[in-house]
Amino acid sequence: MVQQTTPPPDRIQAPGEPETVIRVRDLKVAFGDKVIMDGLDLDVLRGEILGFVGGSGQGKSVLTRTILGLVRKRRGTIEVFGEDVDDLNLQQRRVLERRFGVMFQQGALFSALTVKQNIQVPMREYLHLSPDLLDELAMVKLDLVGLPRDAADKAPSELSGGMIKRAALARALALDPEIVFLDEPTSGLDPIGAAEFDDLIMTLKQTLGLTVFMVTHDLDSLYHACDRIAALADKKVIAVGTLATMLASDHPWLKAYFGGERAMARLPAGEQGQSS
């Protein structure tokens, strides 16, 4: 007989409520005796763009790498698609990895490979396809991110900053992931290029149903592209919610971040009255 177990109250999903695709609880990460996170909780919901903010060196990239299994945690649980990652064997882990796409800071393309070959790196690792099919798939990914097809045979050094970001995104999308992790995707882009990149992410979210975990310092991205924002300070996620939630927070770091002159100047008109 199959034993029925009742999920704990915080796991029961009300009808119509978005699924939690990443669920982090009581996470502790440290390097030696330097504690980076302690008691961190975070939910990422299916189909959302979650903007992740925090001061420099607070651990945003480390959290991403911990969720990806690249940094070992000291304590806590990380569940992805409802599975505790600690319970997965090597094969299950590889299956899970295929559902992730990752775009590291500065694109991190292999400089000795062409754009097409870069996009094909994850495909070669996980799929067994003919060279022709690999080429066709790479072209589909180029189209998807709005790169011209003649970019395929170029070296990363021949691309503009904006094109490098798009190529890196194409590689992150190589395996048709369900969740993409973007580490400061618009850094180094001019405001027009950054806005175009945000539009691309929003379009991909709509058309592919992607869930996006985006570490960013870009206020415009936070205001215009993100469905929710999570803020990291004091080794924890101190607030999570819409921009209005951030603006209403009394936490000193959030007040300084979102209430500062630069942030206020960029605030969408509808939110202007939210912060004092």
Ligand SMILES: Nc1ncnc2c1ncn2[C@@H]1O[C@H](COP(=O)(O)OP(=O)(O)OP(=O)(O)O)[C@@H](O)[C@H]1O
């Ligand atoms: N492998 C490592 N070994 C030791 N310390 C590390 C390691 N990786 C990161 N750290 C430290 O962890 C802290 C958090 O780093 P992290 O790169 O996550 O910050 P961040 O919030 O992403 O910063 P930024 O916004 O500047 O990119 C830093 O103090 C960093 O020096």
